[in-house]
Amino acid sequence: MAQRDVSGTVAEPPAVPASELFSEERSAEVVAASFAGTRDPRLHRVLTSLVRHLHDFVKDVELTDEEWAAAIGFLTATGQTCTATRQEFILLSDVLGISMLVETLNNRAGDDLTESTVEGPFHVVASPRRELGASIAEDGRGTPCLVTGSVAGPDGRPVPGAEVDVWQADDEGFYDVQRADERAHGNLRGLFTADAEGRFRFRSIVPRYYPIPADGPVGRLLEATSRHPNRPAHIHFEVSAPGYRTVTTHLFVAGTPFIDSDAVFGVKPSLVREFPEVDDPARAEQAGLPNPFRTVHFDVVLSPADDEGVR
Numbered sequence: 417m418a419q420r421d422v423s424g425t426v427a428e429p430p431a432v433p434a435s436e437l438f439s440e441e442r443s444a445e446v447v448a449a450s451f452a453g454t455r456d457p458r459l460h461r462v463l464t465s466l467v468r469h470l471h472d473f474v475k476d477v478e479l480t481d482e483e484w485a486a487a488i489g490f491l492t493a494t495g496q497t498c499t500a501t502r503q504e505f506i507l508l509s510d511v512l513g514i515s516m517l518v519e520t521l522n523n524r525a526g527d528d529l530t531e532s533t534v535e536g537p538f539h540v541v542a543s544p545r546r547e548l549g550a551s552i553a554e555d556g557r558g559t560p561c562l563v564t565g566s567v568a569g570p571d572g573r574p575v576p577g578a579e580v581d582v583w584q585a586d587d588e589g590f591y592d593v594q595r596a597d598e599r600a601h602g603n604l605r606g607l608f609t610a611d612a613e614g615r616f617r618f619r620s621i622v623p624r625y626y627p628i629p630a631d632g633p634v635g636r637l638l639e640a641t642s643r644h645p646n647r648p649a650h651i652h653f654e655v656s657a658p659g660y661r662t663v664t665t666h667l668f669v670a671g672t673p674f675i676d677s678d679a680v681f682g683v684k685p686s687l688v689r690e691f692p693e694v695d696d697p698a699r700a701e702q703a704g705l706p707n708p709f710r711t712v713h714f715d716v717v718l719s720p721a722d723d724e725g726v727r
């Protein structure tokens with residue numbers, strides 16, 4: 417609005433160039449320009465690209481007021497569902513395939529390197545440190561299984577002392593943190609140190625497929641889109657060693673239900689293994705397991721940390 421200065425002269429407000437005003441056509445450009453003073457160049461690039469894609473999306477679907485309110489409500493409920501042991505936002509990222517996309521972009525495994533997959537929301541309590549050969553199945557329920565493996569570099573040289581962190585669901589498809597009893601925390605988790613030849617072994621049970629937590633906003637999204645919530649049976653591994661890039665991955669059980677339709681898109685063919693049965697009382701006794709038992713073997717190949725071109 418025009419204003420009088422002290423001499424009583426009417427001064428016109430400075431004109432704002434039309435190119436700087438918000439409009440339907442120029443919305444993304446105007447908002448992106450507002451970030452011009454961002455000091456961190458990477459943050460500037462990410463924010464301006466995000467705004468451009470979000471504005472394109474809103475225009476593409478001609479988002480209504482009601483839909484925008486529903487989206488805000490959905491994201492609010494997603495946040496309100498998070499607790500110390502439940503991460504609904506990671507779950508949302510998982511079912512939208514974002515977790516796998518970020519994982520894949522950042523871990524382009526070269527030939528022979530162990531491929532990575534999603535970490536998932538259940539690596540939320542520290543795994544108890546255990547001796548090689550120990551059992552991670554504290555309650556002993558389920559089909560016994562001996563897990564053996566090795567950790568090496570791409571040249572085949574063993575990585576002695578590599579840390580092997582494992583976690584898996586129980587025989588009913590629940591992780592320990594999903595159980596009401598806090599004393600169960602640590603069941604079916606273990607942190608092992610590979611021996612001088614880079615080998616590891618532990619006793620466990622054959623994992624079962626399970627539904628991701630579907631009683632919250634993410635479950636409602638799956639329901640509304642007629643998608644099932646199940647993940648094929650797997651054991652999680654996070655393997656690390658000084659001088660190597662940590663790999664976060666799974667071993668999937670060959671033939672498990674949902675291997676072709678994982679709710680979080682995490683399956684890679686190189687990570688699927690047979691878990692054959694061994695019926696041999698002597699070997700069972702040697703392994704410290706009842707006869708018969710199942711076995712699986714996993715040779716992990718880590719990328720050297722300075723291998724920029726590969727990962």
Ligand code: BEZ
Binds near residue numbers: 534537
């Ligand atoms: C998991 O494997 O633990 C997991 C991964 C993504 C979503 C839910 C669970």
Ligand code: FE
Binds near residue numbers: 536584650652
């Ligand atoms: Fe899992």
